[in-house]
Amino acid sequence: MTTKTFQLETLTCPSCAAKIEVAIKRLKGINEIQVLFSSSRVKVTFDEALTDVTEIVKTIEALGFDVLSIK
Amino acid sequence: MxxxxxxxxxxxxxxxxxxxxxxxxxxxxxxxxxxxxxxxxxxxxxxxxxxxxxxxxxxxxxxxxxxxxxxxxxxxxxxxxxxxxxxxxxxxxxxxxxxxxxxxRSSLKALLDLAPETAKVLRDNGEIEVSPEEVTRGEIVIVRPGEKIPVDGTISEGSAYVNQASITGESLPIAKNIGDVVYLGTIIESGYLKITAEQISEDTTFARILHLVEEAQDKKAKTQKFMEVFAKYYTPGIMILATVIFLVTKDIELALTLLVIACPGALVISTPVSIVAGIGNGAKHGVIIKGGEVIEKLAAIKSLAFDKTGTLTVGRPTVTKLKGFAITEEELLYLAASAESYSEHPLAKAILEAGKGLEEPLITPQDSQFIIGQGLQVKLNDNIYYLGNRKLMTENKIAIPTEVADYLNLEETAGQTTVIVADALNILGVVSIADEIRGDALNLVQKLKRLGIKKTVMLTGDNKLVASSIAKKVGLDDYFAELLPQDKVAILKKLQTEDKTAMVGDGVNDAPALATADLGVALGGIGSHVAMETADVVLMSAELKKLTYAINLSQATIKNMKQNIYFAILVVGVLLVGVITKTVVLSSGMLIHELSVILVILNAIRLLRFNEK
Structure with a gap:
């Protein structure tokens, strides 16, 4: 299990947060996801054997949000 | 495209x-x-x-x-x-x-902007400019007037007036001299400093504050969690209603309008916007509140327990009086200071500080023994001396004459801690030591009562007479004296069964109590990273007025949040009724929806300007 934090462009509606949460939860190997609305960050704990950072970034970007940095 | x-x-x-x-x-x-x-x-x-x-x-x-x-x-x-x-x-x-x-969210950004961009560091006998992250521990950085201090460190040369507003929220500059600690993000108003770097970028107090505030703003309040659950059921509920209405009445306009109002936007956002603004306001004023739930708790606190030393008092005991019974005052001080030469006890420090004025060099003790809960036994020039409390005297069979006993009572009733000095047979004198009560402790209780705090108590390890004197001066409702750390925890637990209680301490020696309390408030967080981590509310400066500010702010935040919630619920109701009765159509439904969201945000923005009068 690893945890990564993705810094997104500024989130402006709480429903965006809900959307990202639902979409990422649907990926395989996601253990925990937290969308930090105020700081526009997504914190994901996942199983590296089942998914990876690229997959998560792809999902977030497919929803229309730019990922600015990953920590 | x-x-x-x-x-x-x-x-x-x-x-x-x-x-x-x-x-x-x-x-x-x-x-x-x-x-x-x-x-x-x-x-x-x-x-x-x-x-x-x-x-x-x-x-x-x-x-x-x-x-x-x-x-x-x-x-x-x-x-x-x-x-x-x-x-x-x-x-x-x-x-x-x-x-x-x-x-x-602007408060946090404003705080971020306070971070220094460059550091001037001494390398190879020259001064070069680097980014603050590139400074290494132990290096000397140079800071001039108007510049931001780029590291946490100790002053090795120079003196200056430093504005610490970025950390404590207080813009009154503080005098700093050699040996004093200075912090990243604070600004030199006048003077010149050479600072030995101790903490760099991520490890500095400033970076920790940013990190804590950032995390806090996203920690959901209980109310928020409830709203989210509500929205989760409300949206599909309205969608089902729209479908049913369409199927039954074939009224497509009505069904479509219902879809537009199915997301209770104002309701979902009502809580987080208030919380973010409230926490942001606190951060700007040197008050870190760790999350929405903490704000809710702080606003509901009815009872406060204070630690004494370092919280209600300055935490720097000083010798206030010397009384010689068999020797002169000067001899007494000379003897006491010599005896305490190697001691680290706060009372010893006070005696040594007072002894600095003596001309004759102090005698080095040949032997020194610390007796917990009693005092000190030392050997000076082959003579045994005792420095401590009554218990130390009785244990060593030294009689306390009535004259001395009366004097001790008098001093202690006045809030002085007494150190009895005796040789192997007789009491020689008494040193009175007191820890100054903080200036802003005196009108504290009055202010707290105005904020709805019902009960204020003090928990201390000090003796009853001293505790009672301080409790009286500050105007506390009650006090508990002669406590060990585990006693403090037990008393807190009991207080909490009666009322929602917060523990206020300096976070250094009262960490267990801070952790036990419904809510732990650390005073003077600037000095202790441990206190910053453990407490729920951190008051960066050691000022009690920040405590009333924090309570006042959290109450204002909750009030703001409730205004938002009631307004949002009203909007949900009005929209629902309006749509069903067909007074609200697609466009006006959307207009009301968007307006309500913006009004809720604007209301929260008012919190940013909250300032205690």
Missing amino acids: LRITKGQRVMIAGILIAISFALKQPNFNPTVSDVFMIAAAVIAGYPIVLNAIRALKFRYLGIEALVTLAVTGAIIIGEYWEAAAVTFLFMFGSYLEAKTLEKT
């Missing part, structure tokens, strides 16, 4: 709608007007549809999908104005929301 900003898109859609209205003349072909209206709907609606599709790919049905459905429906039934109005208002609303939301 042509990239245009949200603002531009809203403007173009607005212009198209205006043109459409202008073309709506009785002798003009209505189709031209309709074309402009549809164009506006398409321009404003494009990103909505796009986002709806993106989300649907992940099987998420959000507000965009509902709006898309409603708008498509409106176009099909020929309600072009409604379609254009709904998309335009939705986009315009979200544009304004983004702008105003940014404002609620």
Whole structure:
């Protein structure tokens, strides 16, 4: 299990947060996801054997949000 | 594809709608007007549809999908104005929301902007400019007036007036001299400093504050969690209602309008915006409140337990009086200071500080033994001396004459801690030591009562007479003296069964109590990273007025949040009734929805300006 934090462009509606949460939860190997609305960050704990950072970034970007940095 | 900003898109859609209205003349072909209206709907609606599709790919049905459905429906039934109005208002609303939301988060950004960008460091006998992260521990940095200190460190040369507002919220400059600790992000107003770097970038107090505040702003309040659950059921509920109404009455307009109001936006955002603004305001004033739930708790606190030393008092005991019974005052001080030469006890430090004025060099003790809870036994020039409390005297069979006993009582009733000095047979004198009560402790209780605090108590390890004297001076309701750390925890637990209780301490020697309390408040967090981590509320400076500020702010935040919630619930009700009774149509439904969201945000922004009078 690893945890990564993705810094997104500024989130402006709480429903965006809900959307990202639902979409990422649907990926395989996601253990925990937290969308930090105020700081526009997504914190994901996942199983590296089942998914990876690229997959998560792809999902977030497919929803229309730019990922600015990953920590 | 042509990239245009949200603002531009809203403007173009607005212009198209205006043109459409202008073309709506009785002798003009209505189709031209309709074309402009549809164009506006398409321009404003494009990103909505796009986002709806993106989300649907992940099987998420959000507000965009509902709006898309409603708008498509409106176009099909020929309600072009409604379609254009709904998309335009939705986009315009979200544009304004983004702008105003940014404002609620501005405190943190303002704080970030206070971080220094460069550091001047001494290397190879020259001064070079580097970024603050590139300084290494132990290096000397140079800071001049108007510049920001780029590290946490100790002053090795020079003196200056330093403005620590970025950390404590207090803009009154503080004098700093050699040996004093200074912090990253604070500004030298006058003077010149050479600082030995001790903590760099991420490890500095400033960086920790930023990190804590950032985390706190996203920690959900209980109310928020409830709202989210409510929204989770409300949205599908309204969708089902819309479907049923459509199937039963075949009233497509009514069904579509219901879809537009299915997301209670104002309700969902009502709590987080207030919390973010409240926490941001606190951070600007040197008060770190760790999350929405902590704000809720702090606003509801009814009882406060204070640690004594370092919290109600300054925490720097000083010798206030010397009384010689068999020797002169000067001899007494000389003897006491010599005896305490190697001691680290706070009382010993006070005696040594007072002894600094003596001309004759102190005698080095040959032997020194610390007896817990009693005092010290030392050997000076082959003679045994005892320094401590009554217990130490009785244990060593030294009689306490009435004259001395009366004097001790008198001093202790006045809040002085006494150190009895005796040789092997007789009491020689008494040193009185007191820890100054903080200036802002004196009107503290009065202010707290005004904020609805019912009970204030003090927990201390000190003796009863001293505790009683301080409790009386500060005006506390009660005090508990002669406590060991585990006793403090037990008393707190008991207090908590009666009322919601917060523990206020300096976080250094009362960490267990801070952790036990419903709510732990650390005073003077600037000096202790441990206190910053353990406490729920951190008052960066050691000022009790920050405590009233924190309570006042959290109450204001909760009030603001409740205004938002009640307003949002009202809007939900009005919209629902309005739609069902057909007084609210697609466009006005969207207008009310967007307006309510913006009003809720604007209300939260008021919190940023909250300042205690």
